[in-house]
Amino acid sequence: MNNKAIDLANSVWFKNNNQGEILYDQSWFTEHFLTEDSTLEIPLKASFIEQLLTLRTLLLEILSTGEISELQREQLDEYLSKAIYHPKISYKDGIMSSSWFCVSDYENQLLSEIAQDLIRLFSENKIEHVKTCSNDECQYYFIDHSKNKSKKFCSSKCNNLIKMRRYRAK
Numbered sequence: 001m002n003n004k005a006i007d008l009a010n011s012v013w014f015k016n017n018n019q020g021e022i023l024y025d026q027s028w029f030t031e032h033f034l035t036e037d038s039t040l041e042i043p044l045k046a047s048f049i050e051q052l053l054t055l056r057t058l059l060l061e062i063l064s065t066g067e068i069s070e071l072q073r074e075q076l077d078e079y080l081s082k083a084i085y086h087p088k089i090s091y092k093d094g095i096m097s098s099s100w101f102c103v104s105d106y107e108n109q110l111l112s113e114i115a116q117d118l119i120r121l122f123s124e125n126k127i128e129h130v131k132t133c134s135n136d137e138c139q140y141y142f143i144d145h146s147k148n149k150s151k152k153f154c155s156s157k158c159n160n161l162i163k164m165r166r167y168r169a170k
């Protein structure tokens with residue numbers, strides 16, 4: 001399962017590598033952040049992209065240190081409070097249950113979900129397993145789910161690339 005906070009943090013790669021701001025790329029954004037039932041308007045509003053960029057700066061600060069300061073906690077709480085949820089009754093196979101339903105607009109819901117995903121890294125003790133890819137040209141953040149926590153690369157793509165380079169260098 002991907003983590004939206006990590007995805008947003010990693011989007012800075014394109015800017016750092018002089019490829020412009022990827023958040024303006026509709027297809028990239030849709031692929032990473034939108035689900036079938038999301039009602040977010042595409043193209044994104046410039047004001048919303050600004051909010052995402054501000055949140056990304058905060059995420060990068062937190063991921064680089066692995067800690068959340070008092071001030072950062074307040075800032076995250078601010079994002080969390082943007083989405084207003086209430087329980088809603090639903091029926092599935094004739095069984096009644098209630099689940100959380102977001103009543104605010106999807107922009108605020110997404111900002112809140114990204115902040116929730118960051119907090120999940122801490123609450124589920126995954127933050128210590130968040131690493132940066134050992135491919136110097138990549139350096140994407142990823143969660144190491146491997147048993148012995150020995151993963152060095154964000155993807156098999158980076159892994160194979162470096163293996164191939166080492167092999168050629170021999």
Ligand SMILES: [Zn+2]
Binds near residue numbers: 155
């Ligand atoms: Zn990588």
